[in-house]
Amino acid sequence: MAEFLDLESQDAVRMPWNVLPGTKQEAANCVVPIASIYTPLKPFPNMPVLPxxxxxxxxxxxxxxxxxxxxxxxxxxxxxxxxxxxxxxxxxxxxxxxxxxxxxxxxYTTIEYESPTEKSTVPPVFMFVVDTCMIEEEIGFLKSALSQAVGLVPENSLVGLITFGTYVHVHELGFGQIPKVYVFKGSKEVTKDQVLEQMNFFLKKPKPSTGVVAGVRDGLSEESIARFLLPASECEFALNSVLEELQKDPWPVPADQRAMRCTGTALSVAAHLLGACVPGSGARIMAFVGGPSIEGPGAIVTKNLSEPIRSHKDLDKDSAPYYHKAVKFYEELSKQLVHQGHVLDLFACALDQVGVAELKVAVERTGGLVVLAESFGHSVFKDSLKRVFQSGDYDLGLSSNGIFEVNCSKDIKVQGVIGPCASLEKKGPLCSESVVGQGNTVAWKMCGLDKATSLCLIFEIVKKDSPDAIGQSANNQFYFQFLTYYQHTSGQMRLRATTLSRRWVAGAGSIQDLIAGFDQEAAAVVMARLVSFKMESEAEFDPIRWLDKSLIHLCTRFGDYQKDSPSSFSLSPRFSIFPQFIFHLRRSQFVQVFNNSPDETAYFRMILNRENVANSVVMIQPSLISYSFHSAPEPALLDVAAIAADRILLLDSYFAVVVFHGSTIAQWRNAGYHNQPEHGVFAQLLQAPRDDADAIIKERFPVPRIVICDQHGSQARFLLAKLNPSATYNSDAVPGGDILFTDDVSFEVFLDHLQRLAVQ
Known part of the structure; x- marks a missing residue:
């Protein structure tokens, strides 16, 4: 993989095929699409910035x-x-x-230009939208996290606050004498004009008769905007006093009912307010939601607790009555936010679902951040919120107002992008007829993007020449150029240009060249994004069948074998790990929705769609490291055979980091041996995986859940669910090892079937 990592460290691009099939037919035979995963703002220490x-x-x-x-x-x-x-x-x-x-x-195939004249005059804006329909304890956790966040917000940024329960409360922070609040009814949809009218924006100056009201240039006075959006340095006291007074929504909730929460209306009011005050600026709506939306637009369930919140089964059978209506509402909201250039971030913390599946479209198209946790007191939420405002080594590098454009050679067309962006519907000769993700365009809006945001572009080769004609044409290079125009954290507008060239081959003998340029990690990630997209957009789609057929076709085309002889089958080292990735992808949370709620599935897919190749591979096939007395920490196979009584295992599955103690180690630890001076080595062994886990957690967003567990303990399921079931209850187990109670096939059986089918 080394040369592909070098290419990534030069241009922030990984492609499944680094030598491209030259004709439409050859590309179709390659199964894995021609694609690239590009991280537009990946930091490069020695990249020049031209003035x-x-x-x-x-x-x-x-x-x-x-x-x-x-x-x-x-x-x-x-x-x-x-x-x-x-x-x-x-x-x-x-x-x-x-x-x-x-x-x-x-x-310098990747370079940045900084426009000396263009600088945004509006500082970054953070609009906190806070749910109050929660138990006192949760509100306490959220209040302390928010007051900490207010202290971390950059000095020059503007801050606003909206709280909501049964009604929506917009807090006027600029009115220092007494707390002043504007209230909107949660059950009705609110228009932008109603928001402006009700919040006295036209008291001193009448409303302009024509045009859209948008910011200072349209006649909104500076002081009327400053009532709701104040510089962080000035409003810290006002904000903290409002937060201190913040209490549970006062409306009574009968024991058999849910609280009347109006999430959709609150987000809509926030979007209208920002659209009127600071259009086109880098503004973020940060929504903190603690339960499902019941009232008004975007509701996902009724108030009766006897009616459960929709499950995957309900969605499949189309028996979730509110789902499509809510998605449509959030689609409209996402169009409004994209038009305004604003981002929606979602922090959803509850034991039940809150409607992430419906909100997904608005968060994803605006490039927002998403965090899902069980409680506002959980480290996953608290540490992730801190990371948003952190500067220094682990700064997220939040940038705004991006526009991403692509240009390529005339024999290639763009099918679309799967990732956190929205189509700008800029059609051109490069647009393909068949659309994947956000397609039919060569430009996309990225309202919010950061150092890790990665887009997956899917291309189509349209060249139909026969290989003989290709032999005569001297130039066998395809070119791609990615242009990202964005507002840097300094407020300056920048353009990053990445230009790449890839050689194409066609005709007899080209297979060896294609194999040499195959990047199996990138290919697995492209297939994962593609299968997630198809599961959401195609009604009768069978993901397991699609993945299996793709893998069999790929092995038939690139494997080495004699016909009808499975034992003769072998794959080049370039392809050898790919079947393993597909095996784990079939079992992953992106494909297996059983046991996950629609919210969790939506959350996992949103993170998959915005992360780079290295992180996505860990989500598909977690990494496992073994610690023991006999050897230094070493990678272990992701297999039930890795479990041993005298070992500690560290599993990183991206969303959770698990430290798993074998039964003997757990007994020694419970007996307190690590506290005795003569057992210093044992104390070090216990500490090593904890230190490594902390190092992983430090640099990841959202912050993963840490699980410390013992063999045969209830939390051990976090590890067991990810392992290859090579020893199950109906096979021969290794003495002292462990077995899995599952009917899933093991990787060996999977490979066996693959070889049999590929050679036919």
Whole structure:
């Protein structure tokens, strides 16, 4: 994998195929689509930031790059995408072989331009939208977390507060003498005009008769905006005093009913308020929700506790009466937020579902963060919220107002993007007929993005030439360019340009080249995003069957075997781990919805769709490290055989980090041996996995759940569920080992079937 990691460290791109099939037919035979997983804001320590605007091709608007052909004598450059000849402007007149501008250096295929003139005048905005329909204890946890967050918010940013229960309360923080609140009824949909009217935006200045009201330039006075959005340095006292007074929603709730929570209305009011006050700025609505929405638009269940919240079964049978209506409401909300350039972050903390599955569309299309925990007192929530505002080593690098564009050679078309963005519906000759994810466009809006946000682009090869014709054409390179225009944390607008070139092959003998360029980790992640997308968008889709068929076709095409002889089957090392990834993907929480609520499934998929390859691979196939007296910590096979009485295992499944003690180790620990000076080695052995777990937790967002458990304990299920069931209750177990009570097939049986089917 080393060379693929090098490519990633240069351009933040991983592609399943690094040598591309050259024709449409060859690409179809490759099964795994032509795709790339790109992290637009991945930090590069020595990437130059140029203090001027980029030079663009007059024909296709791509940016000058190291693959451009330059004629130094006549001062002309030829664009690699459309072959158009462009003249250099006068300020490039001194360009020569010895005197190149940075954007033509061969090593700077990724480069940034900072526009000296464009800087946002509006500081970042945080609008806290807080649920109060919770028990006192939860409200206490949330209050302490929020007052800590208020202290961490950057000094120059603006802060607003909305609380909601049965009604929506907008707090006027700029009115210092007494707390002042505007109240909206939760059961009715509220329009932007009603919000402006009711909150006295036109007291001093009448409402303009035409146009949309949007910010200061449309006649909203500075002081009317400052009533609701105050600089963090000025409003800390006002905010904290409101938070201190914050109490449980006062409306009585009968014992057999749910609290009348109006999440949809509250988010809608927040969106209207930000749309009127700070349109087009980097604003985030941070929603803290502690239960399901019952009232008004976006409701997911009725108030009667006897009626359960929808399950996967209800969604499959189409017997969740509120689901489609709620999704439609949040789709409209997401369009409004994307238009305004604002982000919706969701912190959902409850033992029951809160409606993440319905809210998913609004969070994902605006590039928002999502955290799901059992309680506002849980470290998963508290530490994740701190990380949002943390600066220094583990800074998330939250940026805003991004626009992502793609350009590629004329024989390639873009099917779409799977990831946290929204289509800008900018059609062009590069758009493919078949759409995957956010398609039919070559530009996408990314209202919020950070250092880890990764997009998965799916391409289609449209070239139909026969291999003979290809032999004569000298240029066998495909080019791609990704342009990300975004507002840096400094407020400055920047453009990051990444240009890549990949060789294509076709015809007889091309298989070896394709194999050499196959990146099995990237391929597994693309298949995971694709299968999740299909499960959500195609009605009668069978994910297991689709994954199995894809894997069999891939092995038939790239495996080495004699027909009808399973024992002769072998795969090149480039492909050898791929069946293992697919085996774990079939069993993962992205495909197996049994035992997970629709909220949990939506949460897992949202995180999968925004993470880079390395993190996504851990979600699909967790890493397992073994600690023992006999050897240094070493990777162990993700198999039930890895469990031993005298071992400690550390499992990282991305969402949870499990420290699992074998039965002997647990007995010694319970007897307190690690506290005795002569057993210092044992104390070190106990501490080592804890330290490694802390290191993992420190740099991850959302912060994973940490589970410390013992063999045969109830929490051991967090580990057992992820292991390959090579020893089950109906097979021969290893003495002293463990067995799994499951009817799932083991990896050996899976491989056996795969070989039999692939050679047919």
């Amino acid at each position: 001027y605007s980029p030079l663009r091709c007059r024909n296709c608007r791509s940016v000058l790059n190291p693959f451009s052909i330059v004629d130094f004598i006549s001062k002309i450059w030829i664009c690699p995408f459309c072959r158009h000849r462009n003249h250099f402007p006068p300020h490039y007149h001194s360009i020569s072989d010895e005197n190149l501008p940075a954007e033509l250096f061969p090593q």
